[in-house]
Structure formats: C-alpha cells, structure tokens
Amino acid sequence: xxxxxxxxxxxxxxxxxxxxxxxxxxxxxxxxxxxxxxxxxxxxxxxxxxxxxxxxxxxxxxxxxxxxxxxxxxxxxxxxxxxxxxxxxxxxxxxxxxxxxxxxxxxxx
Amino acid sequence: xxxxxxxxxxxxxxxxxxxxxxxxxxxxxxxxxxxxxxxxxxxxxxxxxxxxxxxxxxxxxxxxxxxxxxxxxxxxxxxxxxxxxxxxxxxxxxxxxxxxxxxxxxxxxxxxxxx
Numbered sequence: 447x448x449x450x451x452x453x454x455x456x457x458x459x460x461x462x463x464x465x466x467x468x469x470x471x472x473x474x475x476x477x478x479x480x481x482x483x484x485x486x487x488x489x490x491x492x493x494x495x496x497x498x499x500x501x502x503x504x505x506x507x508x509x510x511x512x513x514x515x516x517x518x519x520x521x522x523x524x525x526x527x528x529x530x531x532x533x534x535x536x537x538x539x540x541x542x543x544x545x546x547x548x549x550x551x552x553x554x555x
Numbered sequence: 556x557x558x559x560x561x562x563x564x565x566x567x568x569x570x571x572x573x574x575x576x577x578x579x580x581x582x583x584x585x586x587x588x589x590x591x592x593x594x595x596x597x598x599x600x601x602x603x604x605x606x607x608x609x610x611x612x613x614x615x616x617x618x619x620x621x622x623x624x625x626x627x628x629x630x631x632x633x634x635x636x637x638x639x640x641x642x643x644x645x646x647x648x649x650x651x652x653x654x655x656x657x658x659x660x661x662x663x664x665x666x667x668x669x670x
Binding site: 452488489491492535544545546547548 | 588596597598603659661662663664
C-alpha cells in the first residue's frame with residue numbers, strides 16, 4: 447500500500463521567514479495531493495491541493511510543488527505569520543487519503 | 556449548507572466496553588470516511604462508506620465496524636475497547652468516492668478516552 451513520509455516533524459521560524467515541508471510517497475499511480483492544516487483542538491482543514499497533471503500551484507502565500515518522477519511534493523509558506531502556527535499534514539490519495547505524520551510549525555513574532 | 560457534524564464530542568469509556576460514534580455528512584455528500592487520530596499522529600484511515608456500502612477498509616480489526624444510512628449519515632462502532640483505542644475519531648464527507656472524491660470535509664471529531 448501507499449506509504450507517505452513527511453519531514454520535518456517540527457519546524458520553528460521567525461515571523462516573515464519562509465517555511466517548507468516535504469512529503470514523499472511510494473505509489474506512482476497516486477494523482478491527488480492535498481495539504482491540511484490542523485489547529486490545536488480543531489478539525490483538519492484543506493489549505494491547498496494539487497493534481498498530478500500540474501507541477502505547481504499557488505494561492506497567495508501558500509504554494510505546493512509536485513515532482514512526480516521523484517515522488518515528492520512540498521508545501522511552501524512565504525511571509526509566515528503567527529497565525530500560521532499549527533500542525534500541517536500532507537496526504538496522498540490511493541482510493542482513500544493516506545496522511546503523513548504531520549509537521550508542527552511554530553512561527554515566532 | 557451544513558458542515559460535517561459529529562457526536563458526542565467527548566466521551567470516556569472503560570476497557571471492554573462498546574462505543575458508537577455518529578456523523579452527519581455535509582449536505583449533498585454521499586461518501587463518509589472515518590479516521591483515527593492518535594495524539595501527535597496523522598489521521599489513520601479506518602473505512603469508507605459510499606451509498607450505504609463499505610467501500611474500502613484500512614488496517615483495523617473487525618471490532619471496528621460501521622454503517623451508513625439512507626440519508627448518508629454514518630456510525631462507527633467499536634467493540635471490546637482497548638486502551639490504545641483512545642484517540643480523536645474524525646469523520647469526513649465528500650461528494651463521491653475513489654479517485655473522483657475531491658475534497659474531504661472533516662468534522663470536529665469525537666475524542667474517546669479509554670480507561
């Protein structure tokens with residue numbers, strides 16, 4: 447079955463810096479790659495997603511890049527703000543969504 | 556448009572007991588997926604229901620079972636509770652199943668503590 451690895455597990459940045467989280471997957475047939483943000487005690491919420499026919503997608507300060515050959519995709523957050531502090535999960539769809547273990551991002555003012 | 560709602564939000568059980576968790580899917584969604592999220596981990600897929608039929612199952616024992624009703628709401632039942640079943644149980648609905656599922660919309664979850 448699909449295996450999703452996510453790095454780093456924790457990430458601490460200063461406000462205004464960029465943050466990058468990377469995920470690798472094993473099933474080359476996977477074609478949908480969402481990123482979810484989960485604040486403490488809250489539900490996971492979709493922040494951006496990308497499909498396999500696209501290499502990059504951007505939405506304001508958030509972007510996702512996909513390298514299908516290398517089987518990895520990354521979340522990029524620019525100009526980080528304290529409200530970006532949360533746990534971020536990547537996921538890969540193989541029929542159902544398979545999630546990474548999560549990255550705890552802390553943005554310090 | 557109503558979102559995904561789950562009940563109860565919190566509950567405490569003892570080992571060996573049984574629990575039923577409930578989920579109402581988002582309006583217009585016919586597919587419900589259940590996930591278990593242990594503390595500090597990513598959600599783990601339990602199973603999915605599409606039009607009242609189980610449509611895929613993760614690596615969970617048979618004491619985890621479910622139902623989907625004609626209105627697409629769903630239940631997760633866990634028998635013979637174990638300490639390791641303590642987790643946040645998330646329900647997510649989507650417009651369809653499989654590769655055309657699109658975005659998953661999560662409920663706030665039911666936090667189960669097994670003592």
